[in-house]
Amino acid sequence: MSRPEAVASAGDLRRDRRWALWAAYGCLALFCVFFLAPPLYALVTSLKTSQEIAALDGNPWLVREPTLANYAALLGSPVFLRFFWNSARVALIVVSVTMIISTLAAFSLARMRFFGSTALATGVFLTYLIPETLLFIPKFQIFTWLRDVTGIEFINRWWVLCIVYPTLTVPFCTWILIGYFSSIPKELDEAAIVDGASYFQILFRVFLPVALPGLIAATIFAFTVSWAQFLYPLAFTTSLDQLVLPVGIVTNLIKGDVFNWGQIMAGALLTAAPPVLLYAFLMDYYIAGLTAGATKG
Secondary structure, three states: OOHHHHHHHHHHHHHHHHHHHHHHHHHHHHHHHHHHHHHHHHHHHHOOOHHHHHOOOOOOOOOOOOOOHHHHHHHOOHHHHHHHHHHHHHHHHHHHHHHHHHHHHHHHHHOOOOOOHHHHHHHHHHHHOOOHHHOHHHHHHHHHHHHHHHOOOOOOOHHHHHHHOHHHHHHHHHHHHHHHHHHOOHHHHHHHHHOOOOHHHHHHHHHHHHOHHHHHHHHHHHHHHHHHOOHHHHHHOOOHHHOOHHHHHHHHHEEOOEEOHHHHHHHHHHHHHHHHHHHHHHHHHHHHHHHHHHOOO
16 A cells, blocks of 8 residues: 555544544433433422422523422431332342342253253243233232132232242343353363362352352342332332332322422432442443353353
């Protein structure tokens, strides 16, 4: 290639890079508008009084008289604290159950090869793809039948969510961990078997320390689903003392056609705070856990 051709090629490369940079900034701007504007508007609204929210004049994105009264009213409300406590214990139980079941299932399907293990692993993930809107009615009928058989009331109990949520979290978390376990070199467990280790020892002493990013990714997903789920709590719980945050905020702060927008926005931000903080501190582990099975296994 002659020198003029090389200079022209370098110029074209710099021009392409410049256009790529502008395209990246354009996509970032669209992301900010479509994804960051709603929570920003929620924050602005949560700092307003009801009178300022109802006022027709003024810029809705500006706060003339900022106030924390909406947050104080929620945090000082026993009902809101009850919602928070219900959500916290449901999330804790669901995450614990999900991680125990998913870890054992993923290790079995990834390392303890048996007839039909590949088809079973695929089937586990496919169950997650079934829309929950198709499942809550059959589950409701199952719980009604169990009540008639056992005499135990399952509907309108906060702990019924600890039974139905794992049907959403276990399949996907198992799939995540199968991919991560498959990416771990087989030489590690083969060496452990030579040293006389059992499968449980291999799992707890070899796999779990190495698979920490995958475990964190699965934990974050299970927590997010159990914390933010709306349809199942709406279908299975009705009493005020049995509700969790997503449903409790809507049912308690909307009275007929009266919307307490200030407290609704404040409650939405307070509800979103735990998952946001979790993602903020553990995002690198979450991405590593989700992408681990893309290159191996």
